[in-house]
Every structure is written in C-alpha cells, then in structure tokens.
Amino acid sequence: MYAKIDDGNMSFTRKNRLKNEEKVLESRKVQVSAGGSFFVVLPKEWSKNIGLKRGGRVNVFLEEDGSIRLVPAEAAKEYQKAATLLVDEKTTPRSVDLFIKANYMSGCNIINIESKKRIEPELKKAIKASASELIGVETAEETSDKLSLRAIVDPTGFPFNSLFRRVSSLSLSMFNDSVRSLRENDFELACDVVDRANEAMKLYRLMVRQLMLAHSDRIIAKNLGIEHTNECITLAILARDVSRLIYHVSNIANQVKEILRVGITFNEKLMGLLFKIFATTRWMVENTYKAFMERDVELASQVMNRMKEIRDLDEEVTAGIFETVEDIHTAIRLTAILREVRRVAGHAVAVADDTIFNETVRHH
Known part of the structure; x- marks a missing residue:
C-alpha cells in the first residue's frame, strides 16, 4: 500500500522551494517612485521559484500580524489537491x-x-x-x-457557526432521547439515536475540513466567519471534543438498547438517582454549547464547576447499584451507562475549556 499527496496548482509552495531552504529572509530597501508609490525589488531567485514573470500579477494581502504577503495571481485560483x-x-x-x-x-x-x-x-x-x-x-x-x-462541497456554503449549531442541536437531542428511551422503555427510539450518530459524525468531519481549508486561506476563513486564522487550531480542538461527546452519547443509547432488549428492570430509587445525574449532565451539555455560541466565558466556567457534582452523583449511583442490584448483568449495564454519562459530562467540560481558550486567542 502506497500513498502520495499532490497539491496541484499550489505546487510552488512545496515542490519548488528555494534551493537554499535556509535562505528565507532578505532585506530590501523601500523605494519611492516619481508618483509617490512605494515599491521594493523582489529577490530574483525567489521570483523564479514561485513562477513570477515580467508583466505577471500578484495578489497582495495584509496579514493579521501587520506583515504583507504576495501570492502569484495564478496560484490564488482554485486548485485541486x-x-x-x-x-x-x-x-x-x-x-x-x-x-x-x-x-x-x-x-x-x-x-x-x-x-x-x-x-x-x-x-x-x-x-x-x-x-x-x-x-x-x-x-x-x-x-x-x-x-x-x-x-464537490463549496467550503463557503457552510459557515463554521452554522455547522456548530447543527452539531450541537443534534447531539443534545441525541442525549435527551437516550434518556427518554430508558424512561419510556422505547427500544426503537434508542436505535434511532444510534443512527443519528452517523449524521453527527458527518458534520464533524466537514467541520474539520472547513477549518483546514480556512487555516491555509484567509479568504476562506473570512467567508466561514472566522476572524483570525489562529482560531482554526482551537476550533479544531473544540470540534474533536464535540465528536467525542457525541460518541459517548451514542454509547449510552447502545447500552439502553441492550437493557431494553433483555428486559432488565431496576428499582425506583435507583432510577431516580440515574435521572438526577442525567439532568445535571444535560444542563452541562446545553450550556457548554450556549457558552461557545455566545462567547460567554463566565457560563463556560459554571459548566466546568458542575463536574464536582457529577463526581458526587457518580459515587452515589454506584453505591446504589451495589446495594440494590443483585443480578450481575444488570449491574454491569447500569455501571456502563453511568460511565458513559460521566464521560459526556467530561467532554462538556472540555468544550467549555476550549471556549475559554478560544476567547483568549481571539483577544490576543
């Protein structure tokens, strides 16, 4: 098995590097034309290596750090990677x-x-x-x-925030329906949640693709609603954490399916404890998404602080399982659900942390 990557029209950036790769800095004196325009002379070898010719055009970009970037107009056209x-x-x-x-x-x-x-x-x-x-x-x-x-997907047709709203709404509905399927003994609903995970992962992969394209092209970044390209790194981390949250929500639904399939039942007190930790986790998931969309660092901090409550409830539910459940298979299924709920809460905290980090990056 052999793999290769070809960057097509962008090959000037990778294939035709400067012969002396260490020579990446040249000092040039800024000159002024008779008409008052500023100009500099480009290094001859550099110009050849990137395919510049007399009469050719370049696109000029003012970067976020105050630097100026020149790109041959041909290279700025749509390319096939x-x-x-x-x-x-x-x-x-x-x-x-x-x-x-x-x-x-x-x-x-x-x-x-x-x-x-x-x-x-x-x-x-x-x-x-x-x-x-x-x-x-x-x-x-x-x-x-x-x-x-x-x-064939047009990157500018899927702004990042719109994708995030779709993913967050889908994952929250998956969590709610996983809990509902357990409460109402609805096997088909649990199956539906598992199926929805595939759609959520499609959106996740598109989110990452958009971020990769935005990171390499400021124009795409702007069209996607990303103000600073350095946000792409923190947003990619956030997308990854959301995908893990979805994965564990799907696992909850899978465990519920097994419980309903074999007809496992458990007492009302234990059910009450389980739904208590479900409610806290749901609040965390809903508000970690809200914190990101509204750039609310304080709300993100509140989400992170609720993790102690999850740990305390986890201990309480675990103790309840060992005290009241005699069947080993029932105990295994319940502890498996509990483990996945705890992980969902943990990834909600991770998303909250990503929100705080992203706001820090945006303001620097």
Whole structure:
C-alpha cells in the first residue's frame, strides 16, 4: 500500500522551494517612485521559484500580524489537491476508510484509490461506503483498477457557526432521547439515536475540513466567519471534543438498547438517582454549547464547576447499584451507562475549556 499527496496548482509552495531552504529572509530597501508609490525589488531567485514573470500579477494581502504577503495571481485560483492510495491484495477496508476520511478532512478535492491489477469488488463497496459517510463526496471515475472520489462541497456554503449549531442541536437531542428511551422503555427510539450518530459524525468531519481549508486561506476563513486564522487550531480542538461527546452519547443509547432488549428492570430509587445525574449532565451539555455560541466565558466556567457534582452523583449511583442490584448483568449495564454519562459530562467540560481558550486567542 502506497500513498502520495499532490497539491496541484499550489505546487510552488512545496515542490519548488528555494534551493537554499535556509535562505528565507532578505532585506530590501523601500523605494519611492516619481508618483509617490512605494515599491521594493523582489529577490530574483525567489521570483523564479514561485513562477513570477515580467508583466505577471500578484495578489497582495495584509496579514493579521501587520506583515504583507504576495501570492502569484495564478496560484490564488482554485486548485485541486489530490491524494492517491495504491492498494493490493493485502490492503484492508479499514485502512482505505481511514485514508479516505483523513484526506477529506485535510482538504483534498480528489481522492484516488488505484491498483496495479484490479480492485476487488468488496474493497470497492467499502470505498463507496466510506464516501457515503462524507458530505459532498461523489464518485468521479470508476474503472476496474481505479476509483476516484471528488469533493464537490463549496467550503463557503457552510459557515463554521452554522455547522456548530447543527452539531450541537443534534447531539443534545441525541442525549435527551437516550434518556427518554430508558424512561419510556422505547427500544426503537434508542436505535434511532444510534443512527443519528452517523449524521453527527458527518458534520464533524466537514467541520474539520472547513477549518483546514480556512487555516491555509484567509479568504476562506473570512467567508466561514472566522476572524483570525489562529482560531482554526482551537476550533479544531473544540470540534474533536464535540465528536467525542457525541460518541459517548451514542454509547449510552447502545447500552439502553441492550437493557431494553433483555428486559432488565431496576428499582425506583435507583432510577431516580440515574435521572438526577442525567439532568445535571444535560444542563452541562446545553450550556457548554450556549457558552461557545455566545462567547460567554463566565457560563463556560459554571459548566466546568458542575463536574464536582457529577463526581458526587457518580459515587452515589454506584453505591446504589451495589446495594440494590443483585443480578450481575444488570449491574454491569447500569455501571456502563453511568460511565458513559460521566464521560459526556467530561467532554462538556472540555468544550467549555476550549471556549475559554478560544476567547483568549481571539483577544490576543
């Protein structure tokens, strides 16, 4: 299995680096034309290496730190970033799935899966299944030995805050319905929650892709509503924490499914303790999202402070399980739910911490 990445029209930044890579700084005197315009002479070798020619045009950007960046106009046009994976009989569907999703999230437009012989039908099915878990990806070309995927999603069509609202609303509804399915013994609702996790993960992958594109292009960043490109790092951390929160909410629903499938029952007192920790966790999830959207550092701090309450309730519920539940299988399922709820609360705290960190970055 072999992989390569090609940055297409952006190749001047990676393929044609300065021959002497250590020579990255030149001092030039600012001159003034007869008309009063300022100009500087660009280093000859640098100009050649990035493809500048006499009469050519450059785009000029004023950076956030006060520096000025020049980019050849041709390079500023839309480019195709491609990734290629050469597969063989030893290649597993899992490794191909990881390759496709990682390159989609990194901002690739084209993802090629190729073989020197032919791609096995089962592997092709796996490739198409992976593509179905990504927003805006279609099959661009298919032969016996090659399958090309193309990302057709317009990055500017999905502002980051809009994506975050969708993900946060979806994950909160998943948590609420997981609790409701347990309270109302609704097996189908628990199954529905698990299914919704797939949609939430699609949105997460798109969020990361948007952030990667925004980090490399200030214009895209502005169109996505990201004021400072250095926010992309903290927002990527936040997206990751939200994805982990969703994962553990899905696990709660899976545990509820098993409890309902085998008909496990438990006493009213224990049920009351469980729903108490559910309520506290729900408050934390709802308000950690609200804190981020409203840039409310104080509310984020309140979310973090509620973690002690979760720990205390965790001890109380655990003690209740050992005191009142005689069946070992019931005890295992209940402690598994409790563990996942605690982890959901923990990731709500992580999102709150990300909010505080992001506001710090924004103000520096």
